[in-house]
Amino acid sequence: MSNKNKAIVLSSGGLDSTTAMAIARREGYEIYSLSFRYGQRHAIELEAARRVAKALGVKEHLVIDVDIAKIGGSALTGDLDVPKARSEQEMKKEIPVTYVPARNTIFLSYALAWAEVLGASDIFIGVNAIDYSGYPDCRPEYIEAFEQMANLATRAGVEGKSKINIRTPLIHMSKAEIIQKGTELGVDYSITHSCYDPSPGGSACGECDSCLLRKKGFREAGIPDPTSYTMK
Amino acid sequence: MSNKNKAIVLSSGGLDSTTAMAIARREGYEIYSLSFRYGQRHAIELEAARRVAKALGVKEHLVIDVDIAKIGGSALTGDLDVPKARSEQEMKKEIPVTYVPARNTIFLSYALAWAEVLGASDIFIGVNAIDYSGYPDCRPEYIEAFEQMANLATRAGVEGKSKINIRTPLIHMSKAEIIQKGTELGVDYSITHSCYDPSPGGSACGECDSCLLRKKGFREAGIPDPTSYTMK
Numbered sequence: 001m002s003n004k005n006k007a008i009v010l011s012s013g014g015l016d017s018t019t020a021m022a023i024a025r026r027e028g029y030e031i032y033s034l035s036f037r038y039g040q041r042h043a044i045e046l047e048a049a050r051r052v053a054k055a056l057g058v059k060e061h062l063v064i065d066v067d068i069a070k071i072g073g074s075a076l077t078g079d080l081d082v083p084k085a086r087s088e089q090e091m092k093k094e095i096p097v098t099y100v101p102a103r104n105t106i107f108l109s110y111a112l113a114w115a116e117v118l119g120a121s122d123i124f125i126g127v128n129a130i131d132y133s134g135y136p137d138c139r140p141e142y143i144e145a146f147e148q149m150a151n152l153a154t155r156a157g158v159e160g161k162s163k164i165n166i167r168t169p170l171i172h173m174s175k176a177e178i179i180q181k182g183t184e185l186g187v188d189y190s191i192t193h194s195c196y197d198p199s200p201g202g203s204a205c206g207e208c209d210s211c212l213l214r215k216k217g218f219r220e221a222g223i224p225d226p227t228s229y230t231m232k
Numbered sequence: 233m234s235n236k237n238k239a240i241v242l243s244s245g246g247l248d249s250t251t252a253m254a255i256a257r258r259e260g261y262e263i264y265s266l267s268f269r270y271g272q273r274h275a276i277e278l279e280a281a282r283r284v285a286k287a288l289g290v291k292e293h294l295v296i297d298v299d300i301a302k303i304g305g306s307a308l309t310g311d312l313d314v315p316k317a318r319s320e321q322e323m324k325k326e327i328p329v330t331y332v333p334a335r336n337t338i339f340l341s342y343a344l345a346w347a348e349v350l351g352a353s354d355i356f357i358g359v360n361a362i363d364y365s366g367y368p369d370c371r372p373e374y375i376e377a378f379e380q381m382a383n384l385a386t387r388a389g390v391e392g393k394s395k396i397n398i399r400t401p402l403i404h405m406s407k408a409e410i411i412q413k414g415t416e417l418g419v420d421y422s423i424t425h426s427c428y429d430p431s432p433g434g435s436a437c438g439e440c441d442s443c444l445l446r447k448k449g450f451r452e453a454g455i456p457d458p459t460s461y462t463m464k
Contacts, residue, residue: 065299071345102345105385109341113303113334142384149377153337153369 004030006120007167008111009058011035013048014194015214016126016170019182021056023169024124026185031058032118034111038100039069044202048193055191064110068100084197084207104137108146108166115164116154124167130174143168175217183223190226199230206231236262238352239399240343241290243267245280246426247446248358248402251414253288255401256356258417263290264350266343270332271301276434280425287423296342300332316429316439336369340378340398347396348386356399362406375400407449415455422458431462438463 007029009021024031033056035049046063053061104127111123127138136142147166154164170178182189194214195204204211206229218225239261241253256263265288267281278295285293336359343355359370368374379398386396402410414421426446427436436443438461450457 062302064302065297067297068342068345070294070296071342072349100345101348101387102341102385105344105381106338106341109334109338110300110303112337113300113332116333117304136387137385139384142381145377145381145384149337149374149381152371152374152377153334155333155368 004028005122006030006032006059006115006118007122007124008115008118008120009033009124010107010111010126011049011052011061012126013045013050013052013192014126014210015175015182015189015192015217016128016178018052018056018126018187018189018192019178019185020124020126020167020169021052021058022182022185022187024122024167025056029122031056032114032120033058033061034107034114035061035063036066036107036110037063038066038103044193044198047202048191051191055188062114066106066110068103068106071101084205086209086212102137104135104142105146108150112150112153112164121163122165122167124169126170127168128170128175128178129172138171140168140171143171174220175213176220179217179221179223183221188226194227203228203230205229236260237354238262238264238291238347238350239354239356240347240350240352241265241356242339242343242358243281243284243293244358245277245282245284245424246358246442247407247414247421247424247449248360248410249281250284250288250358250419250421250424251410251417252356252358252399252401253284253290254414254417254419256354256399257288261354263288264346264352265290265293266339266346267293267295268298268339268342269295270298270335276425276430279434280423283423287420294346298338298342300335300338303333316437318441318444334369336367336374337378340382344382344385344396353395354397354399356401358402359400360402360407360410361404370403372400372403375403406452407445408452411449411453411455415453420458426459435460435462437461 007024009024009031011017011021011033021031021033033053035046037046050061115123129139143166150164194210196208196210197205204227211229214227215225239256241256241263243249243253243265253263253265265285267278269278282293347355361371375398382396426442428440428442429437436459443461446459447457
């Protein structure tokens, strides 16, 4: 038996969640990584999440099927086109079509269920309020409200046992700061995947919001970008 | 186009959720019923939910696959035995093994996603704090916290548009009061299903917590119980 505290880490196989996982590992948690198959156009994310789980030595990696494509309402579940080559101004103007309704709420709810079964005290999620492109469920006030609800939802809450903490170590960091932090912690970003619209072979498009933010992050961090982009 | 406000109603095909749906219908909502396939022992629930959706004339009935059996930790997803013939004292003593970790949180999260896509203002859930057998996620303080979180999670929350209301019309009613209310509203309880451990043919066991509470409810309401029980 390990004496380490357990943490669930939500993992998309992307840059942010992988950095959040490296931070959890550095803090000494035994890590349980959780990914979701949700009718993404890009199952490539799941391959990246598996590589990351292996590279960071997680205790268990679980993939949950999430049936949100049936509900619709997002470019990421197949209804709408992924926007390309937008300026940062445009990204911040409105909630983008890549927003998946209630996605983080659904993901955190599964993490909460697993945390309760494992007796984990912490759930790490790589949300970011700087480069978040206007997603409502990446804001600090949302995360605080989820944590409060989580502590009323569970046995721990009723029995007055350990509290569940929703941990968002990246929430106030720029993309460049995230990349610097992960690089310090030894993250190999070449195994991560950020693109909303990759080629069938897995190359990043280089033009969606996620690729543009990733490129800019490496540029500003002064760290070479190991990503293979279709459009430089 | 209908001018009615839309409501999502969580439906298990059971007595409580069916009564909640009848109340939503009486209030004039256009109803979207939502059920979950979550590795229950009893897919019989889903048949009941479909019968109820038809009987109450819902606009759309959606069944979502929820992969919580993979997470484990409950008698209702197959890990543990369903307790039988317990006294009410015993039921209230502790959180029972039929508790599914974070279940209502996961269910309400999907409802929230669908509400956002449809533009529905209300989500009805038939939770009950009287006969709730100690489930943490049936308490009023939990529901309030979920509602608060929901309004920060969504576009509506960011854009200051319509608020999401989590409606729990049964929360302070006894089982007998629920049955009286539903009967007034014309609910045919013979099409509903409550048992945690039905026979392969669909008969209610008559001995699990859910059957015992249902029997007692009809008895106290002074209304004949239309349920076919294996054990009278």
